[in-house]
Each structure stands twice: as structure tokens, then as C-alpha cells.
Amino acid sequence: MKLATVSRGAGTSTAAVLVDDLWRRLPAADLGAWLLAEQPAEPGEPLPGWGPVNPLPRPGKVICCGLNYADHIAETGRDLPSHPTLFAKHADTLLGPAEEIVAPKDVALDWEAELAVVVGRPIRGADRDEAAAAIAGYTVANDISVRDWQRRTVQWFQGKAWDRTTPIGPVVVTPDDLDPLAGVAIRCRVNGELVQRANTRTLVFDCATLLAYISTFTALRPGDLVLTGTPGGIGAAMDPPRFLADGDLVETEIDGIGVLRNRVRLLP
Amino acid sequence: MKLATVSRGAGTSTAAVLVDDLWRRLPAADLGAWLLAEQPAEPGEPLPGWGPVNPLPRPGKVICCGLNYADHIAETGRDLPSHPTLFAKHADTLLGPAEEIVAPKDVALDWEAELAVVVGRPIRGADRDEAAAAIAGYTVANDISVRDWQRRTVQWFQGKAWDRTTPIGPVVVTPDDLDPLAGVAIRCRVNGELVQRANTRTLVFDCATLLAYISTFTALRPGDLVLTGTPGGIGAAMDPPRFLADGDLVETEIDGIGVLRNRVRLLP
Incomplete structure (x- = not known):
């Protein structure tokens, strides 16, 4: 559905x-x-x-997992994690599947295609099975990141929480019609060029595991959103690094869900 | 007022x-x-x-600054920062000035007395003067932290976002009656023993500077809350480290605002 x-x-x-x-x-x-x-x-x-x-204009919580695909972890020079690396952003960061991503022209704007999980039932202290049963569905997200701000300090928030920079959508597919654990392809293209390509079966922490882990310390409610991390291929890891330019088209796609098509607009 | x-x-x-x-x-x-x-x-x-x-049961944003007092930065072994270190938590973390802080007994629960700023007017892209004019007032907070979870990964969120662990209050004092820049004393006591003591005039990034910086990337609205960081004296930096035990009384005080008195209750 x-x-x-x-x-x-x-x-x-x-x-x-x-x-x-x-x-x-x-x-x-x-x-x-x-x-x-x-x-x-x-x-x-x-x-x-x-x-x-935008399917979820006002979620109470938007929680993101970083470092959750082995190839992306390798490109950041880190070891495989024992626990999910989590950070939060606010509803203001979200925008629709075809809206412009607007940012100042002097920042290093980068892409991060991600599978996102939408919570359908309240959970707190859930085990993995309860967490799996609480999933309303899956959507596409791009955790567009302002890398220079992200790297100013040890906490990533200020590079991740720019208003209206995280497109989500276009639809939410229910678990009976999509199984990220069995594997679905995820891709990011910039101006038609494939820059990220992976399969959700290679996630280090799968969706139900993430929801159960988060529910240990905070309640998740219907409409809350959990971004599961990005695979390898970010612009900052290219040699030389590549960032988004004014007019670039970012396409973020997950098979069985759909495509986000967001034009980048950098303001003087 | x-x-x-x-x-x-x-x-x-x-x-x-x-x-x-x-x-x-x-x-x-x-x-x-x-x-x-x-x-x-x-x-x-x-x-x-x-x-x-609890003065603010449902703020849209709760943004925290870490590493903002020179003595606390020294006890974590870091250099003075060029930019504020920011992270977010959710409204669910907040609780009232006399409520119990409830956590599982097997976590390393630590104190962090903080001055918190309450936003009174919407701002985005504000300069320091506009940000200062947007301050509704100041309150006391304790950014109680689950240190072992905080240190599991490079992002602190999972040690900072446990539901109902961040007491705030008891009142919000308007800027005409309190000037943290001129300096007010902040203290934390555990079972009557003074563990943190500092003055807000030694903040590296003052309240208006923090609000202006945050407003560069996200809108702040009336009722939003910004925690300004904790001074030296946290339990994790003691030798040996000391964490909160079941029944401990945490008192967090700022002159001119008041005292939070929160009993710790650790569940089996």
C-alpha cells in the first residue's frame, strides 16, 4: 500500500x-x-x-543514524560500529519530493541518499519484534549536509539541521509491500550522473533494530521519522571533493518507493 | 519579571x-x-x-551547546572552540523543577548545570542585537547525561535524549531582571555537596551570540529553548569518576532565577 x-x-x-x-x-x-x-x-x-x-510536515521527532553502510563507513576512515551513531534534526529541515533545496552559495552542500522509516505505533522500550510491528512504512530521504558547518565541531547537528534541506517522499510504502531487509536498491544521481548506489540489505543496523534501540531511551510515536544512514559516494569523499552547485538536480531513488527530484538553489 | x-x-x-x-x-x-x-x-x-x-512542556526546538565554559573544556582535554558545539534534544527530555529523574540503574548518570535561554520572538538570520532582543528570559536547566551511552559513538545524542531527564525551571526571568553577560553564579550540588560552581560571565559564547549563530541555519520561535553548556565539575571528570545513585538529590541553582531540586530514581 x-x-x-x-x-x-x-x-x-x-x-x-x-x-x-x-x-x-x-x-x-x-x-x-x-x-x-x-x-x-x-x-x-x-x-x-x-x-x-512532503508526507510528514510536522513529525515530533526526526532521528538520524550515521555510519550505517560498510562502504560509507570505510570512506570516512572508521571501523564498523558496535552501536548506531544517532543525531536529531527538527521538522523544519524537511521538504517535499520536488521542492527546491535552498542554501547560501558559500557553503559545502553534499548529498546523502537514505531509506527512512516512518513510525506507525507508539513504542518505548520495545524489543526488535515490537519495533518491527510498529513500522508504518518506508520513504526516501536525502540528508543533504552542509559539510563545512558539520565539521566545525565534534557534533554534526549544525551541518544537518538547515531548514528545508532534507527532502522526503514521494510516498510511504507499507511493510507488506516493501522489505528493506530482503533488500531494495537505493541510488543518488546528480544531474543524471550516478553518485551513490547501494542495497538496503547491507545496512549494519536494520530498521527494526534502530527503532528498538532508540525506544530504549525515548518514546517514538506515529509519524516520527528515522533516517537510516547513507551509503558510500558522498561528494566530500571524492578526490577532489565535489559539492552541489546552483541549478544542480539531485535525484534520490529507492526501488519500490519512488524518486525525489530536488533542484539546488544557492543564494548570494 | x-x-x-x-x-x-x-x-x-x-x-x-x-x-x-x-x-x-x-x-x-x-x-x-x-x-x-x-x-x-x-x-x-x-x-x-x-x-x-515544567515551564515549557512542548518547545518545538531544544538546542544545546556543549563545551562553552573554559574550565569544562579543559576537563574534557580540548582546546577553546572557534564555533559553538551544538546538538539537539526533544521536548520529551524535559521535566519540572521538583520531579524525579528516572533512569535504569545500570547507566552512568551525570549532572550538567546550565543556564538556558528561552526564545520570545521568531528569528532567522538574526544578528547579535536582533538575537538579544528576541530573548524572552532565562531559566535553570540540568542537562543530565547518560555518559556511557553518550560515549558509545561520536555523536552525543543517545546520552542526552533520555525522556524526562532534563529538569528546567522553576521560573523564567526576563532580561530586564537578569544579565548573564554581566554575570550570575551557577551551582550544582549533589546531596548538599557543591560539585559545580561557575559564573555565566565566563561563557565562551554568550546567549545572544548562540541564538544568532543558530538562527543562521534554522528558525527559532517563541518558547524554543537553548541550553548554553555546563561548567567544570561533572562526575565523569572526577578521579575516580562519580555517577548519580538511586536516591541522590541534585540541586541546580542560578542566582536570581532559583533552584531545581530533583531526586534520582534508578529502576532495576
Whole structure:
């Protein structure tokens, strides 16, 4: 099943479910609100001409895992981790699957294609099975990072939490239709050139393990979002390093979910 | 002026302002909601028998600065920083000025007395003067940290974001009545023993500088909270290291604001 927040223009939005290639209304203003209400997915009126926007405009928590693909860990010069490396960002960082990524022109903007997990049920102190059962679905994310700010200090937050730099979407696919543990391909292209390519089966910490680990110390609620980390191929690790330029098109794709297409706009 | 969220028992709460030693109602369920409404502080009905609870139950952002007092930086073995070291936690970590800090008994729980700044006006891309003018007031915080989890990876979040471990309050003092730049004393006592003692005038990055820096990359809104870092004297830096035990009383005090008194309860 594919879920989304859809819109047909400014000021309109609703949660929706895809039935026979047509979005049909679910009774909430966005998917996050619909997940929080924990209702059954009963398709309402058809919505021809409506399309996916940011599925989760206001999650209470956005928690990210870094260093979770072996090849990316190698390119940062680190050993395989014994525990997930976690950091938080805020809802303001999120934007839709086709929106512009806007940043100042003097920062080192880099890409990080990621699988993201959407929480569907409240959990705290969950074991791995309970955490797996609490997954509402999966979406695509790009944890666009301001590398020079990220590296100013030992904590990455200030390079990760720029408003409206983390595209997510276009849809949320429920676990019955997607199994990241069995493996799905994830890719990032910049202006059509493939820069990241991996398979989610090579994640060091899988989705349910991450949710269970996080739930040890904090409650996760419907609509919360967990980004699972990026594979190798970031611009900062290239020789010479490569960063995003004004006008670049970043495409982030996961098979079975869809593609984010975000144009970069750097302001003077 | 002293502002607070006050309560006279479960299920009751209101924003309030202190007038002649008596809390008087402000028209919002808590201080965060009142700040968001940006109304003048017109004291309503007197509230005898009501007392301060967590002043900000649901801030949109809680951003923390680490490594911001020279003596604490020295005890961690680092050089003075060129930029603030920032990380985020969530509203769920906060609790009131007299509530129990609850954690499992097998973790290394440590204290971090801090001055916290409460945002009063929306800012983004603010300079230092605009940031100073956006400060609603100051409160006391203790960024209680789970050191063993904090040190599992290079990112501190998982040692900082345990639900209900960061007491704040008891009141928020407006800038006309408190000037951390001129200097106020901050202390932490454990079971009456003084473990941290410093003056806010020795902060490397002062409150307005921190707010302006953060506003470069993310919007700050009324009710958002910025913790400014802890001085020297944490338990982990003692020889041998000392961590909080079940039943310990942590008192966190800033002159001109007040005292947090939180009992530690470690669960089997």
C-alpha cells in the first residue's frame, strides 16, 4: 500500500492512499496527522490531479543514524560500529519530493541518499519484534549536509539541521509491500550522473533494530521519522571533493518507493 | 519579571506572572503557549496555592551547546572552540523543577548545570542585537547525561535524549531582571555537596551570540529553548569518576532565577 500527503496546489493538502493508480482521501490534513489518529485505511473520495508533497510536515521527532553502510563507513576512515551513531534534526529541515533545496552559495552542500522509516505505533522500550510491528512504512530521504558547518565541531547537528534541506517522499510504502531487509536498491544521481548506489540489505543496523534501540531511551510515536544512514559516494569523499552547485538536480531513488527530484538553489 | 507555568495539582496548569510574591494568571495553558501568542503580560486572577512546574512542556526546538565554559573544556582535554558545539534534544527530555529523574540503574548518570535561554520572538538570520532582543528570559536547566551511552559513538545524542531527564525551571526571568553577560553564579550540588560552581560571565559564547549563530541555519520561535553548556565539575571528570545513585538529590541553582531540586530514581 502506498500512502502520501497529496495536494493540488497551495493551501490544499490531505492524507491519501493509492488505489488503482488514483489517490483517494484519508480523513486527515496530512499523513502524519492520519498516522497519529491510528485509523484504518478506508479510501475516501478520489483525488484526480492531486500529487504527493512532503508526507510528514510536522513529525515530533526526526532521528538520524550515521555510519550505517560498510562502504560509507570505510570512506570516512572508521571501523564498523558496535552501536548506531544517532543525531536529531527538527521538522523544519524537511521538504517535499520536488521542492527546491535552498542554501547560501558559500557553503559545502553534499548529498546523502537514505531509506527512512516512518513510525506507525507508539513504542518505548520495545524489543526488535515490537519495533518491527510498529513500522508504518518506508520513504526516501536525502540528508543533504552542509559539510563545512558539520565539521566545525565534534557534533554534526549544525551541518544537518538547515531548514528545508532534507527532502522526503514521494510516498510511504507499507511493510507488506516493501522489505528493506530482503533488500531494495537505493541510488543518488546528480544531474543524471550516478553518485551513490547501494542495497538496503547491507545496512549494519536494520530498521527494526534502530527503532528498538532508540525506544530504549525515548518514546517514538506515529509519524516520527528515522533516517537510516547513507551509503558510500558522498561528494566530500571524492578526490577532489565535489559539492552541489546552483541549478544542480539531485535525484534520490529507492526501488519500490519512488524518486525525489530536488533542484539546488544557492543564494548570494 | 518572573514568568512560569504553574499548577495546583494534576490536570491543572496555566502560564503565570509573579506579582508581589503571588502568581497571577496569564491567558494560556503554559508559558510556551503564552510566548507563542506574543501577548502583553497583563496579570489576571491571583493563584494562591499554585506553584511552578515544567515551564515549557512542548518547545518545538531544544538546542544545546556543549563545551562553552573554559574550565569544562579543559576537563574534557580540548582546546577553546572557534564555533559553538551544538546538538539537539526533544521536548520529551524535559521535566519540572521538583520531579524525579528516572533512569535504569545500570547507566552512568551525570549532572550538567546550565543556564538556558528561552526564545520570545521568531528569528532567522538574526544578528547579535536582533538575537538579544528576541530573548524572552532565562531559566535553570540540568542537562543530565547518560555518559556511557553518550560515549558509545561520536555523536552525543543517545546520552542526552533520555525522556524526562532534563529538569528546567522553576521560573523564567526576563532580561530586564537578569544579565548573564554581566554575570550570575551557577551551582550544582549533589546531596548538599557543591560539585559545580561557575559564573555565566565566563561563557565562551554568550546567549545572544548562540541564538544568532543558530538562527543562521534554522528558525527559532517563541518558547524554543537553548541550553548554553555546563561548567567544570561533572562526575565523569572526577578521579575516580562519580555517577548519580538511586536516591541522590541534585540541586541546580542560578542566582536570581532559583533552584531545581530533583531526586534520582534508578529502576532495576
